[in-house]
Amino acid sequence: MSFDWKSYTPVIIPDTPNLHEIDVYTKNGGYDSLKKVLSNDWDPEKVINEVKAANIRGRGGAGFNAGLKWSFMPKPDGGPRYLACNGDESEPGTFKDRKIFEYNPHLFIEGALIAAYAMQCSAIYVYIRGEYYSWIKMMEKALKDAYDKGFIGKNILDSGFDVEFHVTGGAGAYICGEETSMLESLEGKRGYPRVKPPFPAQKGLWGRPTTINNIETLACVPLVIKNGADWFSGIGAETHPGPVLYGISGHVNRPGVYELPTGMPVLTLIEEVAGGMRNGKKLKGLIPGGSSTPILRGDALDGVNMDADSLREAGSMMGTAGMIVMDEDTDMVEMLWRISHFYHHESCGQCTPCREGTGWLEKILLKIRNGDGEIRDLELLIDLCSQMEGRTICALADAAAWPVRYTIDRFRDEFEARCKKSTYALA
Amino acid sequence: MPEIFIDGKRYEFEGKPKLLQFILDNGKEVPFFCYHPEMSAPANCRQCYVKVGTPVQNRETGEYELDENGERVIRWFPKMQTSCSMEMTDGMVVHTQESSEEVARAQKDTMELILINHPLDCPICDQAGECPLQIQTYKYGPEGSRFEVKKVHKPKRVELGPRVTLDAERCINCTRCVRFTEEISGTHQLTIASRGDKNYPITAPGMEFDDPYSLNTVDICPVGALTSTDFRFKARVWEMNQTPSIDITGGKGTNVDLWTRDNLVLRLTPRYNENVNTHWMPDESRMAYTKFNENRISRPSIKADGDNQIKTSWNNAIETFAEKLEAVKPADVLVLGSAHASVEENYALMKTFSTWGVNDFHFSPDVKEGFGDDFLLTDDQAPNTKGVKALGFSETSAEDLKAAIKSAKVVVLLNDELVDRGVLGSEDLKKPYVISLATNETETSKSTDLVIPITCIAEHAASYVNVEGRIQRSLPAKETKYTHRKLDLEMSEGRLDRYGTNFDNWVNEDNKVDCTPTWELMNNLGKRLGLSVQFGTSREIMDEIASSNSSFEGVSYEKMDDENGIQLTGMNKEEVSA
Numbered sequence A: 001m002s003f004d005w006k007s008y009t010p011v012i013i014p015d016t017p018n019l020h021e022i023d024v025y026t027k028n029g030g031y032d033s034l035k036k037v038l039s040n041d042w043d044p045e046k047v048i049n050e051v052k053a054a055n056i057r058g059r060g061g062a063g064f065n066a067g068l069k070w071s072f073m074p075k076p077d078g079g080p081r082y083l084a085c086n087g088d089e090s091e092p093g094t095f096k097d098r099k100i101f102e103y104n105p106h107l108f109i110e111g112a113l114i115a116a117y118a119m120q121c122s123a124i125y126v127y128i129r130g131e132y133y134s135w136i137k138m139m140e141k142a143l144k145d146a147y148d149k150g151f152i153g154k155n156i157l158d159s160g161f162d163v164e165f166h167v168t169g170g171a172g173a174y175i176c177g178e179e180t181s182m183l184e185s186l187e188g189k190r191g192y193p194r195v196k197p198p199f200p201a202q203k204g205l206w207g208r209p210t211t212i213n214n215i216e217t218l219a220c221v222p223l224v225i226k227n228g229a230d231w232f233s234g235i236g237a238e239t240h241p242g243p244v245l246y247g248i249s250g251h252v253n254r255p256g257v258y259e260l261p262t263g264m265p266v267l268t269l270i271e272e273v274a275g276g277m278r279n280g281k282k283l284k285g286l287i288p289g290g291s292s293t294p295i296l297r298g299d300a301l302d303g304v305n306m307d308a309d310s311l312r313e314a315g316s317m318m319g320t321a322g323m324i325v326m327d328e329d330t331d332m333v334e335m336l337w338r339i340s341h342f343y344h345h346e347s348c349g350q351c352t353p354c355r356e357g358t359g360w361l362e363k364i365l366l367k368i369r370n371g372d373g374e375i376r377d378l379e380l381l382i383d384l385c386s387q388m389e390g391r392t393i394c395a396l397a398d399a400a401a402w403p404v405r406y407t408i409d410r411f412r413d414e415f416e417a418r419c420k421k422s423t424y425a426l427a
Numbered sequence B: 001m002p003e004i005f006i007d008g009k010r011y012e013f014e015g016k017p018k019l020l021q022f023i024l025d026n027g028k029e030v031p032f033f034c035y036h037p038e039m040s041a042p043a044n045c046r047q048c049y050v051k052v053g054t055p056v057q058n059r060e061t062g063e064y065e066l067d068e069n070g071e072r073v074i075r076w077f078p079k080m081q082t083s084c085s086m087e088m089t090d091g092m093v094v095h096t097q098e099s100s101e102e103v104a105r106a107q108k109d110t111m112e113l114i115l116i117n118h119p120l121d122c123p124i125c126d127q128a129g130e131c132p133l134q135i136q137t138y139k140y141g142p143e144g145s146r147f148e149v150k151k152v153h154k155p156k157r158v159e160l161g162p163r164v165t166l167d168a169e170r171c172i173n174c175t176r177c178v179r180f181t182e183e184i185s186g187t188h189q190l191t192i193a194s195r196g197d198k199n200y201p202i203t204a205p206g207m208e209f210d211d212p213y214s215l216n217t218v219d220i221c222p223v224g225a226l227t228s229t230d231f232r233f234k235a236r237v238w239e240m241n242q243t244p245s246i247d248i249t250g251g252k253g254t255n256v257d258l259w260t261r262d263n264l265v266l267r268l269t270p271r272y273n274e275n276v277n278t279h280w281m282p283d284e285s286r287m288a289y290t291k292f293n294e295n296r297i298s299r300p301s302i303k304a305d306g307d308n309q310i311k312t313s314w315n316n317a318i319e320t321f322a323e324k325l326e327a328v329k330p331a332d333v334l335v336l337g338s339a340h341a342s343v344e345e346n347y348a349l350m351k352t353f354s355t356w357g358v359n360d361f362h363f364s365p366d367v368k369e370g371f372g373d374d375f376l377l378t379d380d381q382a383p384n385t386k387g388v389k390a391l392g393f394s395e396t397s398a399e400d401l402k403a404a405i406k407s408a409k410v411v412v413l414l415n416d417e418l419v420d421r422g423v424l425g426s427e428d429l430k431k432p433y434v435i436s437l438a439t440n441e442t443e444t445s446k447s448t449d450l451v452i453p454i455t456c457i458a459e460h461a462a463s464y465v466n467v468e469g470r471i472q473r474s475l476p477a478k479e480t481k482y483t484h485r486k487l488d489l490e491m492s493e494g495r496l497d498r499y500g501t502n503f504d505n506w507v508n509e510d511n512k513v514d515c516t517p518t519w520e521l522m523n524n525l526g527k528r529l530g531l532s533v534q535f536g537t538s539r540e541i542m543d544e545i546a547s548s549n550s551s552f553e554g555v556s557y558e559k560m561d562d563e564n565g566i567q568l569t570g571m572n573k574e575e576v577s578a
Helices: A022-027 A032-038 A044-054 A066-070 A097-103 A105-119 A133-148 A179-186 A215-227 A229-233 A266-273 A308-314 A332-346 A352-369 A375-388 A396-410 A412-418 B019-025 B101-116 B132-140 B176-184 B216-220 B289-293 B314-326 B343-356 B385-391 B398-407 B495-499 B518-529 B538-548 B557-563
Strands: A082-087 A123-128 A164-169 A210-214 A243-250 A256-261 A283-287 A322-327 B003-006 B009-012 B049-055 B074-076 B092-095 B164-166 B190-193 B200-203 B226-228 B241-246 B255-261 B264-270 B301-303 B309-311 B333-336 B361-363 B410-414 B433-438 B450-453 B463-465 B470-473
Touching (some): A044 A215, A044 A229, A066 A210, A066 A215, A105 A123, A123 A179, A179 A210, A210 A215, A256 A266, A332 A412, A375 A412, A396 A412, B176 B190, B216 B226, B301 B314, B333 B398, B343 B361, B343 B385, B343 B538
Parallel strands (some): A243 A322, B333 B410
Antiparallel strands (some): A243 A256, B003 B009, B049 B074, B301 B309
16 A cells, blocks of 8 residues: 555544643634534434435444444434443553543534434443543543533533533443443442343333443544545555544554554555664564454564455454554563453453453463463363353454464474473373 | 244144243243243243244235245244244244254254353352253253353352342342242342343342242252252252151141251252242241251150150050040040141041040141242241141130140140240140150150151152142151161152162261151051951042042042142131131
8 A cells, every 4th residue: 555644634533732722722713513403404414414425434343334333223202212332441451541531522412412413312421441530630621611612411502402511430340341231330339241132122221221332432523524535545555544643652662542544554554664673683573453353473564454345355354443563572471461350350240251251261371481381271272162152242352362362373493492391191 | 823833833822922932831942041931021032043034925915925835924023032032923833953054053043152151160069950051951952162261250159148048159140039039029139230241139238138039040940059058068959868848847738859868958949830829939938947957856756754754665655645534534625736737647547536436526727827929938937838738627716725635635736836836834734644646856745745756758658738728638758666767668869769779879867857757657546446447558548638628628638639728618818817
């Protein structure tokens, strides 16, 4: 891809100073999209169709067309309907929504309001992870300003559309980033994922139709309304378009969040955008979209782009575009043990395979890390992954199993070198 | 009618049943832990996996698409499905572990994971022998374990409340107990604490699990994590005999099982009856078992000098009974029935004395206002108030009762703790000659002149009418001095009774009480008085009542057994008032 990334002008987190202040935001055309939508010629149906046409693929990891998701909401029946915004981002390697809360909160608020209008929701909840204490405060401030200006509340901009907007902080559980678990948490309950069906669009918050969207996804909405679906779908990869926030971390010279179109070549992102490998080391591995996405070998990244299709071909996933870059000194056993430790610690404990499996995986990896592992333990790990994948209510078991399966698969030599020869075969 | 194919067999169904319940209802089996028919299905144990597919239908015509062999094309769900939460649809095809190696494998996988952190301390666990985890591991579990690392350790012997003790290591986090307090008892006292493999059910800090229905969580716990503090370590399940019976501590007539070993009742557990208590039972009723064992009156006793009672022979007791009656006119005798005694006992008493010439029969209702809830506890504290009333005993207030006792010369009192529950003072029983037929030694029995021991509900087959007018019966669970487990065909036999020798079994003559059923006592009394009353077994007495009393029309033991109790016609469901 011969895309000159340096010529790209960011739109989600533009360079405008003090954009988080509502006056600056409105001066720069903020809330114009909301005004446009609330004017007479835009009915909710039209908004949904526009967003559907833009093909915003959910930025929370699943990559589902946001407009299509909105269209799953049942017809209004007079009762309350909700939009829940997922700002829990607790996947290791992911730190993009934080940027939005800090630098451009009103873009997200505007997007959420447009979404609420499109789905005729009566209230919006934004759920932000508890560790983001300062960012929760920032959002509260931004919401207060928007309330004061009349962008939220009763009869918004004299259109007759009412919506309430609430911020809720999490309490430090990764599982509350799972959409149904987040709903439970919003209701004040223990964050256990719900059994689907019923899907949130039928029975969500307090048993009412609810749509859950990622913060970044919603932040794209005002841009789509402002510039049109064609503009949005023309940016970046054809099947996975739009600007996206790449969160690059690890052994690079300039880690950080970079807004660029989707479909950027992975190597361009690492070598140019993030300033290359730290200390001139060689690239060993890349986790492209948060810790649960399968790791890719550093020597197999030629021609791999950051979009759903290209990454699927390469054997991984887009996830949240939170790229974790690892250099040649990285101990893959240690790395995998640490990731497994995370999932063991964060499994909610509802379903058997995940509750017991994550702990077992971690304990075996710890054994291997400490030099007590045997070759047959690797077979057991892969077996356990098969026992966990797709066998639980939510996808945490898969998220815990994939790194183990693919890291062992792609760096098997390293694992075997750490293991002793088995004294007896696996039962 | 919609159809479903399970393991290649066609079934028809109505409504929207859940797959697991439908499979169980049709006599098939799929292993499960967290599901309970009375509660929501959280699908968290992931044990009831089945393979499910739906037929492919033509979008326009709605017809099933067929393959080249004329078979329906099935679209299989990509993942294995938990049958407990799976809603059945028309034409669905299901493979359980019986017909699919893949399903059997998935169930084994889950079982292996459930067992890795379970302590496997079955030899010292109370649940062993009636443990769903143990049973299903034998049936569907893996042959061994590949777990070679350290198990998770969690709190043991946690007293959750006055009646329930938790062993968190045994817990498999099915959340049945938590859902019970949320959905059934409504106290919300339990929750799951901590996360992942460290989690276990507990109360909020500083709170007690004193739910009036707390012991039901012990019954529904699929492992030995929640145990009854009272029953803990008392007996192994396979040593006990299980006998169906009725709870006699309240008016609801909760169906229970009596668990006996060596003629001692060791615990009560609820028995399913969809019309009365479904799966549940109040804690209050569970402690009633002590009354069947402790303070039992064995052999008659008589007041000899002053207030001292001494043991006497059965002959002497019957002779004294008859002499005291013969010395007075029937009008001077007050006969008190009891709402705490069965229909048959009250009937035998009434028939004997009305043949002898007594016309008035009374009983004192036992009602505690405000005690009941809208679940299983009732204001009525007696199991048979409606039954005694239907037999023709008149409800008598405490004042009227005191006056009647004052004017009587002889009082015959059927098993009712009138003094203990404050209806009478012991001084009220001083003046007349009081003969009590009683099961337990109480203040009441101590205040009477002649005490004749009778069998309690654990020793006889007899029926009771609950507050809703439903007649249900008990079966003998304990032997008396005059009954024998091997001869009485109604008595339950445990594994050791059936297969063991006398030397294998627990045998202790001391636990057999020297008492007879009321109707046998009445036979002896009637014979002595020259009356033409003759009672057979309680079964025959019930047949006699059914043919002579319109309230009990159509009632028989056979029908009660077949239908799990009979709703008496003409009796409304309202509660009995004082």
